[in-house]
Amino acid sequence: MNIIIIEDELRTAKSLENIILGLRPEAKIIGQYQSVERSVEALSGSLQPDLIFMDIQLADGLSFEIFKSVKITCPVVFCTAFDEYSLEAFKRNGVDYVLKPFSKEDIQEAFRKVDELKNFFQQKVVPDLGDLLSKLGGASPAGKTSFLVFKNQKYTTVHTDNIAFFYIRNEGTSIMGFDGQEYAISQSLDQITAAVSSKQFFRVNRQYLVNFKAIKEVEHYFLRKLYVKLIIETPDKxxxxKEKSSAFLSWMEDR
Structure with a gap:
């Protein structure tokens, strides 16, 4: 198995190499790169890796930029210190999302998922995506499960299941819980939308991202719009x- 490591921390890259070769002595590390630019140069040539271990935040940008310049067909294991990129990672050939500091067991589990993926497609059957994701042991990301907030001089976490909606207020983003508690949060609504489960939350407009469980009822409105009512009051209607109504109703039905 030919493996590439894309990691800008040399100590971490060396540690990862040692773990990989300890778990898979037959593997060959055919390249190690520290930047988006060098990775694109290498992958634009004749390099043919079977697997890539890739950090997300590199010295010259996010590694997702690599996919815009070269076509990567092999599985990718993302290794990062941040959990907010999981949804984007699984759109980019990601078969696992390993949080730093990683352990030998974490990398071993990543190899298990890679092997499972390989075995699945060797069965010469038409792949069923749901079955595949199930076999990968949760490779389909459930989305970010909690958010760190600061209120009354204290840090605490709010689980996404307890969040009725996110919304933009006074040019900032706030969380509204089912219990009526409100918290300011540093991420933009765009960042939050990318991080949470698209099955659980829907961006109804530029200002609101709502939880499916918070929806009480939906009515037809003027000019073929939809009026969404939640089980708790919102500051705005x-x-x-009409352009988004069909997608919203399909999302409502897809349970």
Whole structure:
């Protein structure tokens, strides 16, 4: 198995190499790169890896930029200190998302998922995506499960299951819990939308991202819009324009 490591921390890259070769002595590390630019140069040539271990935040940008310049067909194991990129990672050939500091067991589990993926496609059957994701032991990301908030001089976490909606207020982003508690949060609504489960939350408009469990009822409104009512009061009337209505109703039905 030919493996590439893309990691800008040399000590971490060396540690990862040692773990890989300890678990898979037959593997060959055919390249180690520290930047988006060098990775693109290498992958644009004749390099043919079977697997890539890739950090997300590199010295010259996010490694997702690599995919915009070269076509990567092999599985990718993302290794990062941050959990907010999981959804994007699984859109980019990601078969596992390993949080730093990683252990030997973490990398071993990543190899298990890679092997499972390989075996699945060797069965010469039409792949069923749901079955595949199940076999990978949760490779389909459930999305970010909690958010760190600061209120009353204390840090605490709010689980996404307890969040009725996110919304933009006074040019900042806030969380509204089912219990009526409100918290300011540093991430933008765009970042939050990318991080949470698209099955659990829907961006109804530019200002609101709502939890499916918070929806009480939906009514037709003027100009073919939809009026969404939640089980708790919102500061603004939630309207979905006609261009987005069909997608919203499909999302509502897809349970």
């Amino acid at each position: 939630l309207l979905i324009n």
